[in-house]
Every structure is written in C-alpha cells, then in structure tokens.
Amino acid sequence: MKDYGLTEEQRLIRDSVHDLAHDKFGPHAATADKQYQAPVHNLKPLAEMGYTGLFMPEQYGGAGLGVMENVLVVEQIARYCANTAILYSCTDGATPRAILALGSEAQKHAYLPAIVRGELLTAWSMSEANAGSDVGNVQTRAVREGDDFVINGSKLWCTGAQVSDLFLVWVRLTNDTGMKGMGAVLVHRDTPGFTIGKHLDLLGLRGTGMAELVFENCRIPASNLLLEAGRMRELLGVLDADRITGNPPVCLGVAQAAFENIVRHVKDRQQFGKPLADNQGLQWKLADMAMDIEAARALLYRAAQRVDEGNPSIVDTSITKAFVNQMAVRVTNEAMQLAGACGLSEDYPYERYFRDVRGMSIGYGTVEIHKSSIAREVLSGRYTH
Structure with a gap:
C-alpha cells in the first residue's frame, strides 16, 4: 500500500x-x-x-x-x-x-x-417521513412530565436499529418551530413504549439492521435528556465530523474493492484470442477509475487531517462527501459494465458494490444538499484557498 x-x-x-x-x-x-x-x-x-x-x-x-x-x-x-x-x-x-x-x-x-x-451499540435517529434534508421539521415529541419525558412519534431509516442498545433520538421539546424547538434524548432498547419496527429492505447495505422506530407513550427519565431545545446546531456540528468518518471512507473502500476486482477480471478474461486488458479503450476506462479513486482519497485524507489540526470547514466536508459519493457510483458502475453479464450476477461482487454505494449519495445529507452548502460558501466569499 x-x-x-x-x-x-x-x-x-x-x-x-x-x-x-x-x-x-x-x-x-x-x-x-x-x-x-x-x-x-x-x-x-x-x-x-x-x-x-x-x-x-x-x-x-x-x-x-x-x-x-x-x-x-x-x-x-x-x-x-x-x-x-x-x-x-x-x-x-x-x-x-x-x-x-x-x-x-x-x-x-x-x-x-x-x-x-x-x-x-448505539444508533442515531433523526429522519422521519417529512424530516430528511429538512431536519427542522421533526415531529416526534418529548413532553416533560415530572421527572420524566414522554415520547410519541416515529422515525425512519435508523441504521443499526435491529442490533443497537442505545438510541440518540431527535425530538421536539417545545412548540417553537424549526430547529429552535428541537432537542435530543437517549432511549434504551428495552424501554416500555419503544418499538423497533420492520426491517427496511433497501437497494444496498442490506446487512445494516436498518429499521423504523415507534414511540407510544414511551417514558424515559429526565436524566436521559442529552441536549435541551435551542442547541441543535451543536449536534449538527457533531454530525459534520461523522460525515467525514462514516460515509466517504465506506464509499472509498468499496470503490477500491471494485477497481481491484475488475482489474483482475480484465487481465484474466479472454475475448477474441487476447485478454480484455489489451483493449486500449478499456485501458482508458481503468485509468479514469484510478484517477477518480486517487482524487477521492486525497480529498478525504486532507479533510480528515484538517479536522485533526483543528481547522474543519463546511466546504471541506461537503466537497469531500459529494465528490467521494459520486466517484464511488461512477467506479462501481463502470466495474459492473466492464464485467459484462458477470457484473449483473449475484455470484460476483460487482452488483453488490454498486448497490452498497448508491444510497450513500442520499444518506448523511444528499449530494444536492452538500452542493448547496458549497455554493453558499463560494458566494459568501468564505470559500478561500
């Protein structure tokens, strides 16, 4: 390496x-x-x-x-x-x-x-039917009753739900609209009134235990309040770090695997009396994949190092996340194409690689949301080299 x-x-x-x-x-x-x-x-x-x-x-x-x-x-x-x-x-x-x-x-x-x-094991529960990119629209309520909070509502797309023991749940604590009325609580798996719903069958990442959460008069002690209303921007700051450590390196690792597998495939596969790898057009596709992966790794490692140096930035996070997402979709899709019929078969890993990275362009903030963040930084003059 x-x-x-x-x-x-x-x-x-x-x-x-x-x-x-x-x-x-x-x-x-x-x-x-x-x-x-x-x-x-x-x-x-x-x-x-x-x-x-x-x-x-x-x-x-x-x-x-x-x-x-x-x-x-x-x-x-x-x-x-x-x-x-x-x-x-x-x-x-x-x-x-x-x-x-x-x-x-x-x-x-x-x-x-x-x-x-x-x-x-812990899970992060933010999304709802009408609160994805619009995180300020969370409707799940946590109402103070004496020394407890009583939670009612439901959540979607909770990764790790089926195997986790402790859940960080975004809730509405006051009647204030948007982020102002929101806070976060910690809920244990075995809390009465808390149900982990059906497994959510998605295109990829099928082994992540993703499920919906349901709260029906779920009572938790007030000591389980993680963050009171009015401080959710601080929680979003934590999520920014996770957008570096979670989503992009998964995409990068899968893209690297797809690339290495397809290189072996085209070197071994014979067509018209010679290896596929002898085809110049195919060689250029491999070169494009290699350039994509190297550029993504450089962006990701730079972003990680800047966070560790105490110099994180919104634009670093968003550029890295969006580029690595799109790179992984391009590389895994091209690997599937170069593998021919093998690329569509579950006997080979190519279709799984593509499925696993495709949803990453939606999770942790869609690519479009991150492009909007980048544009805001550029137009405001805050984006500098």
Whole structure:
C-alpha cells in the first residue's frame, strides 16, 4: 500500500485492519447481504484489537486518536464488507461522538466505556417521513412530565436499529418551530413504549439492521435528556465530523474493492484470442477509475487531517462527501459494465458494490444538499484557498 504521508502508527492501524477484514469479514460479506443479516459479530475482533471507540479519550478506555485513524479503519473494513463498516459507526459514529461532546458527566461515564469495549451499540435517529434534508421539521415529541419525558412519534431509516442498545433520538421539546424547538434524548432498547419496527429492505447495505422506530407513550427519565431545545446546531456540528468518518471512507473502500476486482477480471478474461486488458479503450476506462479513486482519497485524507489540526470547514466536508459519493457510483458502475453479464450476477461482487454505494449519495445529507452548502460558501466569499 502507498504511504500517503501517514505516520508509522497510522500505517500499522491501516494494515492490521486490512488483514483482519480480508481474512474474517470478506468471506461472509455476500451472505450478510443476501440474507439481510447484520454481521454485528465482526465488531468483536475489532474491539479486541482496540479499534472500537478509537477516538475516545483514555479516561473512558479509548485510544484518544483522531479522525484520520477513524477514516483509515472504516476504509479498510469497507473494502471487504460495507455492512460491517457501517455497523462500526455503532461504536465510532455520530452517537458516541455526541455523548462525548455534549453529554453530562453521568452519561459519559455510564455509556462511553461500554461503547469502547464494543459491548454497547448505539444508533442515531433523526429522519422521519417529512424530516430528511429538512431536519427542522421533526415531529416526534418529548413532553416533560415530572421527572420524566414522554415520547410519541416515529422515525425512519435508523441504521443499526435491529442490533443497537442505545438510541440518540431527535425530538421536539417545545412548540417553537424549526430547529429552535428541537432537542435530543437517549432511549434504551428495552424501554416500555419503544418499538423497533420492520426491517427496511433497501437497494444496498442490506446487512445494516436498518429499521423504523415507534414511540407510544414511551417514558424515559429526565436524566436521559442529552441536549435541551435551542442547541441543535451543536449536534449538527457533531454530525459534520461523522460525515467525514462514516460515509466517504465506506464509499472509498468499496470503490477500491471494485477497481481491484475488475482489474483482475480484465487481465484474466479472454475475448477474441487476447485478454480484455489489451483493449486500449478499456485501458482508458481503468485509468479514469484510478484517477477518480486517487482524487477521492486525497480529498478525504486532507479533510480528515484538517479536522485533526483543528481547522474543519463546511466546504471541506461537503466537497469531500459529494465528490467521494459520486466517484464511488461512477467506479462501481463502470466495474459492473466492464464485467459484462458477470457484473449483473449475484455470484460476483460487482452488483453488490454498486448497490452498497448508491444510497450513500442520499444518506448523511444528499449530494444536492452538500452542493448547496458549497455554493453558499463560494458566494459568501468564505470559500478561500
């Protein structure tokens, strides 16, 4: 593997996770997809190697490492099993980051060490039928009654729902419209009045345990309030970090896998008495794929390094997320095309690669939403080199 200016420790992390994912996760990735089974058992060896809760401070049992290390881990997992890479966010994604950044000391001590050990899986629940890109339209209500909150409403597209133990739920706490009236609460899986609904059958990422959530007079203690109304911009700031560590490295890892597989295929496949790889037109397609992947990796690593240096930016996040999403769709689609009929067969990984990355252009903020963010920064004059 190339150096990319990584430190010795970062290269060690990358290479050890690569070997684990290659040996343990890759052989069963197709089965998880076909059977709609979340390969949550794959988190155990990652925890044993100290890679869950990687960013957590040492006081909670973590390694205190940065976004760059997180990106490297997710990228390598995704090369062999995108579903496992997504489930990894149950221990290193938005919810643990939100508890660390915004939770009370009691909440931090109650949850973070267990998350680091891989014993407590978490989910992030924001979306509703009419609240996707328009996050200020959340209708699920949490009403204070004495020492409790009572929650009513429903949520959609909750990744990891079927395997998670603790849910960060966006709720409306006051009658104020938009983000002003919203807050966030923590809900345990076994809370009365809380139901995890049917599995949501999607085009790809079928092994992520995605489901809807239903709250019917669900009563939680007031101590489970994570963030009061009026502070949701702080929570969105946490989500910005997750848009670097979660979605783009999954896309990059899957695109890399598709590229490596199709290179082997065209070198081995004989047509008209010679390897497909001898065709110049096909060679140019491979060159385009290689350029796309390298450009995406450069953007992603730069964005991660800037966050770790204390210089994050909206435009970095949005450019990276949108470009890597679109790159992955292009590369996996081209790999499927070059594989011919094999590209459409479930006996080969190409169609799964495409399916797994296609939805990433919608999740974590659509590509269009991120392009709007980029344009705002450009037109305001805040976008500078």
